[in-house]
Amino acid sequence: MPEFDLIILSNGPGEITTWVLPVVKRIRALKEICQEKLRISLILSPCPHSTGNEHKIAQAWPEIDRVLPAREFFSFLLWGKTRENWDWHERGLVLFLGGDQFFALVIAKRLGYSSLVYAEWEARWYRHIDHFAAMNQKVVEKIPPAFRHKCTIVGDLMAETSISNPPSPPSYNCRHFVTIGLLPGSKPSKLVQGVPFLMAIAEYVWERWGGKIDFIIPVAPTITPEILGFYAQKKHNPLIAKLGNIEGKLVEENSQIYLQTDGGVKIRLITRFPCYEELTKCQLCLTTVGANTAQLGALTIPMIVLIPTYQLTAMKSWDGLPGLLANLPVIGDIWARIVNWLVVKYTLKNKRLYAWPNIWAKKEIVPELIGNLKVEKVGELVIEMLENPEKLAAIKSSLKQVRGEGGAAAKICQMVAKIIREN
8 A cells, every 4th residue: 555645634622522533533443544654644634613722632643644734724724735744645535524625626636636525414516525424414415416426325423422331320229329310511601601601500400409419511523621620710700700600619529620610519610521421321411511511412411402692792602603703803892793683583583493403303302591591591491301200311312313413433434444545
């Protein structure tokens, strides 16, 4: 096998953890590929969801040989140069796993490589892209028949969540002991609201629930416990006063880190990633929108999806052009206020869905709460769901029915292996 470059193009924290990681692990496990001659490069494009630490996370993965940070992306796209003067083999493939499909086309043409795009909802630039890994038949049907031969249906990468040794499912007879997962997000625009709001809800439920509760936060790989602790203090986060007025601090006991609230509630921080074993012990999770709703859905964990909008300028995480405009200097805050006000008004009027399981089902199977949410309202909903185990079991059953077809990562890897052999 000649030396071969595999370039993976991606962007946000959700894509690199739920798409890139399972794919590169499977590629490196392929015995039909000479791994010594395969070089994998990850190129990150700018994303409004980015924390800025994605490249550091990916650099720690042994499956990837080199990583280009998002801040260097446009220099590479325009001039084909990197700060470290990367060299390129004669043969290669650009694999799109997040961002803008046009970037994959440009990079492939610049380097003279083949192109393979994972098309989740739409296959674009079908005249020029060489191969598409389509999520489902609907993606294929959107392109002209003359180009459908480029498509292979692989399934949903969001459903790639797997557990090597799955534990027994949690009991939904929750009167005496429950585990509740808290997922505040990973980027500042979500953490500034999510951390204090979830702490306040935890205290509310703790004080009113008749049994023992183990609260956990699966720490996203792009942040640290110290970052969570930062947003839990009033001196760093003025929104705490509007979101329950509960502060928190980091404490350590027996080598375990907790985020402890004013009232003494200890929220156990899980720093191992992925932590599917811990998540599957949860009877219920409280989460913000994003890839985490897809992961929870794939694990069939009941959830309540929270979209608080106490500070409209804080919600600068929308996709596409609105998200980019909201993060511009000077006009960004004004634009963010306008966008979020319109989003809330439109959502409440048209009942738009944001959680992935609801999008898959085209109806609300897990509760979505948006607007100026109150701690008491959410806390009472949590207690109501815990006191109705049949409701939690029904949600779990619905999640099993709507989660996407698995096996997408393996099928994409087989496509990669075939393209390598053909080259």
